[in-house]
Amino acid sequence: MLKTETEFDEIVRVYNLARDDFKALVGETPENYRALLFVNPDLHVSVNRVIEITGTPQAILTAEQITHLKSARINDFLPVGKETIYNSLPTLIYLSAPSYELNKEQEFTLRVMLIHAFAHAYMNEKTESNSPQILSRLYQIDTVLKELMTNNVFQLNKESSDGHAWAWQYFQDLIGVIRLFTEAGVEDFYIPPEIARKYTLFNNFSIEAINYLSERAKVSRKKHLHELIDEGFAHYVQAKGIEYLIKSGDYEFKKSVEDKEPKLPNELKSFLAPPIGEFSLAVIRRLETKVENEKELFSKLFNYKSDINLLEEFTWDEVKDLLAVNKNLHSEGVVEKWHSTRSRWTDIWSVYAYGWKIIDEYTRKVYRKKFSTFGQLQDEKPRIESKGYVKVDQKKVYVFEVNDYGIGIDQLVILHNHMALYRDDFKTILPAFADVIVFKKIGGIHVSTLFAVHKTKHQPLSPYNLPVVTRAVQVTKRKDAYKFDLDEESEDKVDVSNVDYTYLRKLTQPQRGAIAYLIKEGLFEL
Amino acid sequence: MPHRINFITAEEFTDPIQAYGDVEFILDFEDAAQVLRLWRNPHLGRSSREGAVLSLAAKNAVAMENIVQKIMTTYLTAPEEERLLNELKILRFMGDRILPDVLERVNRNELQTLEEILKYIQDLLRNLKYEGSVDLDQLAEKLNQLQEIIDIEITDAFGRKKRISRESVMDLLGKILGRFLLKQISVAPIDEVQKRPRGTIRLRETYKSAILSSQNIPPTSVKQEDIIRVKKDRRSLVYLIVDMSQSMKKAVFEGKMSRLDGALLTSLSLYYYFKILNRRKRKRFDMFKLAVVPVRKNPTVVDDDSKMENYLLTADAKGKTYMVQAVQTAIDHAKKQRVDKDIDVYFTIVTDGMPNVPTFPYNYRKNEELQKYFSEIQTKTKPETIDCLIQLNGIFKHLKNDRTRNWNISYFLMGTESLRNKELFIHTKQMLKGITRPILIDPAQIKKLGEQILRESMMHA
Numbered sequence: 001m002l003k004t005e006t007e008f009d010e011i012v013r014v015y016n017l018a019r020d021d022f023k024a025l026v027g028e029t030p031e032n033y034r035a036l037l038f039v040n041p042d043l044h045v046s047v048n049r050v051i052e053i054t055g056t057p058q059a060i061l062t063a064e065q066i067t068h069l070k071s072a073r074i075n076d077f078l079p080v081g082k083e084t085i086y087n088s089l090p091t092l093i094y095l096s097a098p099s100y101e102l103n104k105e106q107e108f109t110l111r112v113m114l115i116h117a118f119a120h121a122y123m124n125e126k127t128e129s130n131s132p133q134i135l136s137r138l139y140q141i142d143t144v145l146k147e148l149m150t151n152n153v154f155q156l157n158k159e160s161s162d163g164h165a166w167a168w169q170y171f172q173d174l175i176g177v178i179r180l181f182t183e184a185g186v187e188d189f190y191i192p193p194e195i196a197r198k199y200t201l202f203n204n205f206s207i208e209a210i211n212y213l214s215e216r217a218k219v220s221r222k223k224h225l226h227e228l229i230d231e232g233f234a235h236y237v238q239a240k241g242i243e244y245l246i247k248s249g250d251y252e253f254k255k256s257v258e259d260k261e262p263k264l265p266n267e268l269k270s271f272l273a274p275p276i277g278e279f280s281l282a283v284i285r286r287l288e289t290k291v292e293n294e295k296e297l298f299s300k301l302f303n304y305k306s307d308i309n310l311l312e313e314f315t316w317d318e319v320k321d322l323l324a325v326n327k328n329l330h331s332e333g334v335v336e337k338w339h340s341t342r343s344r345w346t347d348i349w350s351v352y353a354y355g356w357k358i359i360d361e362y363t364r365k366v367y368r369k370k371f372s373t374f375g376q377l378q379d380e381k382p383r384i385e386s387k388g389y390v391k392v393d394q395k396k397v398y399v400f401e402v403n404d405y406g407i408g409i410d411q412l413v414i415l416h417n418h419m420a421l422y423r424d425d426f427k428t429i430l431p432a433f434a435d436v437i438v439f440k441k442i443g444g445i446h447v448s449t450l451f452a453v454h455k456t457k458h459q460p461l462s463p464y465n466l467p468v469v470t471r472a473v474q475v476t477k478r479k480d481a482y483k484f485d486l487d488e489e490s491e492d493k494v495d496v497s498n499v500d501y502t503y504l505r506k507l508t509q510p511q512r513g514a515i516a517y518l519i520k521e522g523l524f525e526l
Numbered sequence: 527m528p529h530r531i532n533f534i535t536a537e538e539f540t541d542p543i544q545a546y547g548d549v550e551f552i553l554d555f556e557d558a559a560q561v562l563r564l565w566r567n568p569h570l571g572r573s574s575r576e577g578a579v580l581s582l583a584a585k586n587a588v589a590m591e592n593i594v595q596k597i598m599t600t601y602l603t604a605p606e607e608e609r610l611l612n613e614l615k616i617l618r619f620m621g622d623r624i625l626p627d628v629l630e631r632v633n634r635n636e637l638q639t640l641e642e643i644l645k646y647i648q649d650l651l652r653n654l655k656y657e658g659s660v661d662l663d664q665l666a667e668k669l670n671q672l673q674e675i676i677d678i679e680i681t682d683a684f685g686r687k688k689r690i691s692r693e694s695v696m697d698l699l700g701k702i703l704g705r706f707l708l709k710q711i712s713v714a715p716i717d718e719v720q721k722r723p724r725g726t727i728r729l730r731e732t733y734k735s736a737i738l739s740s741q742n743i744p745p746t747s748v749k750q751e752d753i754i755r756v757k758k759d760r761r762s763l764v765y766l767i768v769d770m771s772q773s774m775k776k777a778v779f780e781g782k783m784s785r786l787d788g789a790l791l792t793s794l795s796l797y798y799y800f801k802i803l804n805r806r807k808r809k810r811f812d813m814f815k816l817a818v819v820p821v822r823k824n825p826t827v828v829d830d831d832s833k834m835e836n837y838l839l840t841a842d843a844k845g846k847t848y849m850v851q852a853v854q855t856a857i858d859h860a861k862k863q864r865v866d867k868d869i870d871v872y873f874t875i876v877t878d879g880m881p882n883v884p885t886f887p888y889n890y891r892k893n894e895e896l897q898k899y900f901s902e903i904q905t906k907t908k909p910e911t912i913d914c915l916i917q918l919n920g921i922f923k924h925l926k927n928d929r930t931r932n933w934n935i936s937y938f939l940m941g942t943e944s945l946r947n948k949e950l951f952i953h954t955k956q957m958l959k960g961i962t963r964p965i966l967i968d969p970a971q972i973k974k975l976g977e978q979i980l981r982e983s984m985m986h987a
Contacts, residue, residue, distance in 0.1 A: 008531065040536070046543045049592075061542060068588035069543045077589050077613070079596040270599035340604035347611050351597045405588050409577050442583040443590070443621025445629060449580065464681070472576040473633055474626060 010102050011037070011110070018114035022122075025240050026298075030121035033091040035114075041080060041096040042073070048084040048094070053406070054179070055220070056135070057086055057094070058142040060149060062176030063169045064408035082270045083116070087230055088135035091121035108251045109267045112242055116271055119237035123230055126302040131226040134219055141216045145175055145209060152205040159201065166462035170414070175209055176406055177414045182210075182217035184382035186400075221375030224306040225366060232280030232310070233301055238271060239281060273338045275330060275355040282326045287313055306372040311363065319367055327356045387507055390437070391500035392519055397450075399504060399515065401439040409470055412436060412451040413463060437515055439475065446475040448514035450522040471522040475514045553682050553702045555973040559787045561680045562794075565695045566839060574679040579629045586621045590614060696794070696835050703791065703976075704798025710977045728754045762870045763863060764800065764816045765856040766793055766979075767849070769877035771821065774843035776878075785878055785940055786843040792876070792975045793818045797834055799976065817859065821877070825852040827859045849881030850917050857925070870932040873925075874983045876967075878940040880907070880950060881914035890920035899956055907949055915957040922961045936983035937964045 015035075023029050038044040047057050049069055054061065061069075072078050084094035095113060098106050124132040149171045156167045191210050196203040245251060246262060253262035264272065271277065284301070290313065291297050304310050311319055335348045371377050384407075387399040398419045407415070415436050435452040454467045499519060501512070553561075564574070593614045596602075602610065631646065678695055680688050690698055720727045731754040736745035739752055774785040800814040817829035820837060823845060828837045853873070860871045896919050900912045925933035937958055945951045945966060954964045965982050967975060 012531070036534070036539075043536075043539065043541055046541050050542045064584070065588075066543055068585050071585055072589050072592045073543065075589065075613070077592040077596060077610070079592065079598075080600045082595070082599045266601035269601045274598050338601070340602070340607050342604045343607050343611060347615075348597065351594050351614075354594060355598060405584050408581060408584060442580070443587045443618075443625065444623065445583055445621070445626045447580060447583070447629070470574075470577045472580050472629065474629055 007100050010100060011097065014102065014107055014110050015114060018111045018118065021111065021241055021244065022115055022118045022237070025115070025237060025244060026119075026122065028122070030091070030118050030125055032089060032125055033093060033118075033121035035093040035095065035117065037095050037097040039097050044084065044094055044096045045073075045078050045080055045082075048082045049078065051084065051086060054142075056138050056142045057092065058139060058146055059179070060142070060146060060172050060175045062173045062406045062408075062411050064173075064411055065176070065406045067408075068405060079270070081267060083113075085117055085120045086135065086139070087120055087124050087132055087226070088139050089124050089132035090136075091117075091124045091132070092139075093117040093121070104251060105265045106267075108245060109265045111245065112238060112268055113271065115241040116234050116238040119234040120230060122237075123233045123302070127226070127229075128303050129224040129226050129229075129305045130222065131224045131230075134223040137219050138216060141212055141219070145212055145216075148205065148208060148212070149175060152201065156201055166464055169410070170463050171205070171209075173411050173414050174206065175213065177411050178210060178213050178418075179216065180384050180402075180404060180406060182213050183220065183378065184384045185217070185379070186382075186384055186386045221373065221378065223374040224372060225308070225374060225377065226306060227276075228280050228283065228307040228363075229301055229304055229310055231276050232284040233298075235277045235281040236284045269338050273334055275327075275352055275359055278326055278330050279323065279356075279359050282322055283310065283314075286318075286322060308366050308370060308372050311367050316367060319363060323356070323360055323363065327353075330356070387439075388504040390504060390515060390519065393498050395435070397435045397437055397452075397519065399437045399439075399507075403441065405442075407438070407440075409449075409451070410464065412438065412449070412470070413466065413468075416451055416453060417463060437518060439511060439514075447472050448475050448511065448518060450518035452522050469522050471518055473514050473517050473521075475508075475510045477510050553680065553699075553706075555703075555706075555791065556783070557681065558699055558703060558791055559783050561678060561695065561699060562787065562791060562838070564678050575632045576629065577679065579625055579632060583621060583625045586617050586625070590617050590621065593617070696831075696838060700794050700798035701802070703795030704802045707795050707799045707976045707980070708802055710974075711980050726755060762814050762872060763860055764796075764814060764872040764874060764983075765819055765827075765860065766796060766816060767819045767821060767852050767856060767873060767875045767877075768793055769821045769847060769849070769879070770841060770843055770845075771847040771879065772844055773878050784843070786841065788940075788975060789876060790838055790841055792979065793828075794834070794838060795976045796979065799980070817856075819852045819856045819859075821847055821849050821852040823848055823851075825855040827855060829859075846883050847877065847879055847881045848883045849875070849877065850883070850885045850914055850921070853918065853921055854885065857921070860931070870934065872983055873933065873935045874938070874979055875936070876938045876940065876979070880911050880953065881918060882908065882911045884910055884913040884917055888917055888920075890917070890924045892916050892920050893923060896957065896959075905949060905953075907953060912953075915953060919957045919961075922958070926961060934983065935962050936979075937962055938967050938979060938982075939964050940967050942966075942968060 019029050038047075046069075050059060050061065051057050053059075053065060069078070081096060086092040086094075095110075095117075098110055102110065153167045153171055191214075192203060192207055194207065197207050198204070242264070246253070253264060284297070287300070287310070288294075288297050291300065301310075314322070330352065331349055334352060335343075335345050339348050365371055365377065365380060369376075369380070371380070381403065383402065383404040385401045387401060389399060390397045396419075398415075400415070415438070419436055435450065438449045438451070440447055440449065450469070450471045452469045452471075454469070499516075501515075504512070504515075507515075593610050597607070597610055597614075628646070678690055680690065680698075682688070688698075720729055732748065732752055733745065735754060736748045736752040737743055739749060740746045745752075768789045770786070770789075774789065777784045797816050797818065800816045803814060815829070817827045818834070818837065819825055819827055820841060825848060826833075828834055853875075856873060863869065893916065896916055900916070905912075922935055925935065935958075937954065939945065939951060939954060941950075943966065951964065951966070958964055965978075967978060971978070
């Protein structure tokens with residue numbers, strides 16, 4: 001133990017320095033937080049990705065998401081050293097541990113990072129918003145779900161003689177998919193009745209998981225939108241901190257000749273370059289001009305419940321102005337400061353412009369539509385939406401629109417099973433015979449996928465082992481889009497004259513065309 | 527608040543991006559047949575190809591999002607930044623232009639082979655050339671991803687999916703089937719031998735002979751002469767002679783599998799069975815070697831991987847049964863192998879009918895007894911079939927009397943028990959009199975075909 005203590009001596013020293021800095025800057029230090037330093041930086045990246053995809057660090061990913069992230073990791077596409085702070089109470093701070101012996105530059109980097117993180121923690125302690133409490137609750141729920149899943153997979157494998165190799169993935173996908181459903185409030189979603197609990201371990205698990213997930217959805221919808229305030233405050237303190245540290249004379253950075261700005265350590269890029277920091281800092285600075293002193297500024301920030309309160313301090317014209325001016329300012333400096341001279345300016349700036357576009361959309365929505373909670377934002381553009389169903393010879397084909405990369409073909413199985421179980425006789429989650437059509441925009445393709453399951457002769461060994469037909473077609477406005485010459489299979493097709501489209505809603509004409517094509521092409525007997 | 531430092535291990539904080547359930551891939555026989563069919567017919571795999579386009583697109587989109595984040599937040603060296611920007615452009619181009627087009631062409635059934643897809647993309651690339659600024663070599667490399675589109679997706683018994691390229695289908699299928707067979711039966715059971723300085727002892731045979739000599743169960747003693755050792759360095763050549771005539775097309779097995787499917791899968795599983803077995807033995811040379819001889823007009827011996835692949839892809843059930851010719855080809859092939867005495871040749875014939883094309887010239891002695899048998903009975907069997915049977919009988923008799931090698935012959939007839947009263951069975955039995963006996967294979971037992979063939983032909987030979 002003594003050895004490790006000495007190993008981390010340096011880090012602990014810098015940590016204490018940062019706390020002193022924060023006290024000097026703000027007047028008080030946060031007390032309710034946990035900081036996790038990863039020795040393995042890959043783990044830090046993983047946690048960061050999970051938070052960005054699902055919202056909490058402990059949430060379960062679907063197999064699809066894991067596959068994509070793994071492939072991105074193999075190709076070295078994942079962002080490293082991103083600011084990873086979970087704004088719950090206690091605040092969770094994730095950092096990659098720098099080397100044990102810190103040079104001056106690393107010491108400065110770590111000090112700034114910690115000041116930034118403390119600012120988040122301080123805000124979470126002081127704020128009137130419900131955001132930190134709700135994030136803590138979400139964290140708890142996700143931890144419980146993870147435990148629940150692990151234990152059930154273990155038990156299921158223990159009870160069965162042949163071992164359910166599929167169980168882990170299925171439970172993972174189940175939780176991932178249902179989380180999406182409940183969050184988006186899709187009402188067609190099936191929930192097994194309480195009495196089903198006693199029949200199998202699986203039923204019991206799914207009821208338990210669904211209960212937790214619906215609680216999670218309800219709670220998360222109430223969460224105040226608080227990101228601008230969080231980031232703004234943290235960047236404000238961070239900017240002050242950098243100024244303070246440089247003034248203290250402990251650190252010296254080379255100044256480029258033209259302007260007088262010092263060149264800060266490269267590792268601070270994720271704290272200094274992204275548009276969100278630029279914009280939120282500009283908003284706070286503008287607010288500062290309207291109040292008398294810093295104390296009032298801080299108390300105002302702590303009193304705001306949601307981003308809308310902050311933005312409403314200004315007129316819409318002022319907000320638009322803030323966006324445009326700072327975007328221009330940003331575009332002038334950021335490429336030279338953080339990127340190699342060999343890259344083309346347009347290539348790099350387009351990436352940042354994309355970041356600004358997201359902020360612009362967010363501000364617009366919040367300001368114009370007066371959104372204050374996550375639920376309102378969610379309803380504006382749900383990640384999954386039910387479009388009703390088509391009836392093909394008494395068989396229902398459910399139609400959805402999905403704006404999420406967590407649902408792939410494997411996850412369609414779960415969607416499918418749950419749609420099929422939307423009936424009275426709940427027996428098992430395994431084979432079932434309602435089908436789904438899913439609309440999805442992936443990159444440049446707007447695609448429509450049919451997922452149909454045919455009757456199985458034998459009891460399948462796993463929920464994935466079903467005789468399935470997956471067909472996909474693009475949704476386009478082109479006139480000849482759905483007239484493919486496929487005469488060779490004509491004998492396979494069933495007569496689909498008996499198709500009832502009356503239960504569909506909110507669809508465009510090309511989408512209807514795609515549905516008709518898929519039903520004609522996909523619903524034949526295997 | 528007191529400050530504490532705790533240490534957390536990797537077990538307590540597992541990586542959320544990890545794959546679960548990495549278990550051995552288990553394929554059912556029916557699934558194997560399905561894969562084989564997909565492999566043989568690219569038209570059937572369209573559903574899987576469309577799925578492949580979708581998953582590629584989704585993977586692309588996620589990669590793009592991550593690269594954008596990485597460019598904004600991670601400090602990059604100049605070459606690294608260049609790489610990421612290039613990748614980003616390529617991915618964007620793939621997502622916006624190539625994949626939508628490819629999907630449509632897959633819908634239309636226009637893109638079926640790798641060559642078609644690559645050619646199509648090269649055309650698309652010409653447009654991009656004028657837009658410039660993308661490293662074309664790198665793009666071309668990236669496009670190799672698209673090979674996945676013509677890949678075959680296989681699902682194992684638990685529904686786990688695996689996408690394999692067309693080149694590796696045979697190897698994967700063969701390994702799975704071979705291992706499957708190896709678990710059912712072993713020609714030289716490992717646990718039944720005991721290694722001793724003077725040779726490896728076959729325990730069961732030794733025990734048996736000890737029982738016989740001591741007339742007691744359990745034997746009172748094991749004498750020196752009871753001990754039976756494994757014959758050293760003995761090699762076996764196995765010829766699987768598979769009927770490929772018209773009648774094999776019949777779908778008889780469960781899951782609409784035809785006799786041909788069954789025969790092909792069995793050939794593959796036996797081929798890999800011996801391959802795996804040889805590897806496990808770690809001898810200087812292969813103890814067993816399996817060659818497949820398809821019964822068709824110009825029979826050739828399939829004895830290596832590329833020939834095997836070609837055979838699996840092109841085999842078709844058509845035409846008459848050129849059994850005599852196939853047997854002769856196998857004999858010629860076997861005779862050309864080392865003229866070593868310690869070599870055993872196994873002929874394993876799998877058929878669903880009788881041969882019907884006699885061969886000329888024919889240089890073996892015809893069996894008068896059999897000729898007499900056919901001339902005396904009333905039969906609907908065609909004279910050329912009878913000719914064939916007499917010729918086959920002559921060949922087999924000759925082999926049995928050959929002192930240079932050990933020739934073992936086993937003869938399998940595909941059909942149900944009711945076949946026993948039919949002419950097919952009776953004639954075949956008559957033809958094989960004094961050589962071996964015909965063995966019926968129940969079509970419903972296709973999974974056990976390989977096992978049965980091994981058991982009947984190698985173990986009880």
